[in-house]
Amino acid sequence: MNFNFSTKLDITDKAFTIANLAERNSAPCILCSESGRILGNDMITERCPRCRGTGNIFNINNTFWAVDKENLIIDTIRATLMVNRNDEVFNSPSEEYYFAGYHYARTETEVFKSLEEAQAECDKRNSKGA
Numbered sequence: 001m002n003f004n005f006s007t008k009l010d011i012t013d014k015a016f017t018i019a020n021l022a023e024r025n026s027a028p029c030i031l032c033s034e035s036g037r038i039l040g041n042d043m044i045t046e047r048c049p050r051c052r053g054t055g056n057i058f059n060i061n062n063t064f065w066a067v068d069k070e071n072l073i074i075d076t077i078r079a080t081l082m083v084n085r086n087d088e089v090f091n092s093p094s095e096e097y098y099f100a101g102y103h104y105a106r107t108e109t110e111v112f113k114s115l116e117e118a119q120a121e122c123d124k125r126n127s128k129g130a
Ligand SMILES: [Zn+2]
Pocket: 029, 030, 031, 032, 033, 034, 035, 036, 037, 048, 049, 050, 051, 052, 053, 054, 055, 056
């Protein structure tokens, strides 16, 4: 089997990644008056079940796309090809990018060649409310 395909970026290319981040806020826990503890009728103090002992309730307000890492160096690409009986690659390969110094991977939809391209994709996704 012999076929050619191109990946979005190359080994040693600089990369910028985007991620869906969460905006959090917190409010004081009214069940335990922010103490994180509840005194039972048996006079035994337990960890507050509502705030799990933190004294605060954390909420995720909103999620948004943002550039999360800049100037990564691609050191490994895993590409998965779909090939038919004529040795033709019949859709674009799905790609996972690995970066020097990091153990995680990102797909081709979250990796960009420049900060401008990465930010443009974030703006596009955020305007759709994705
Ligand atoms: Zn509490």
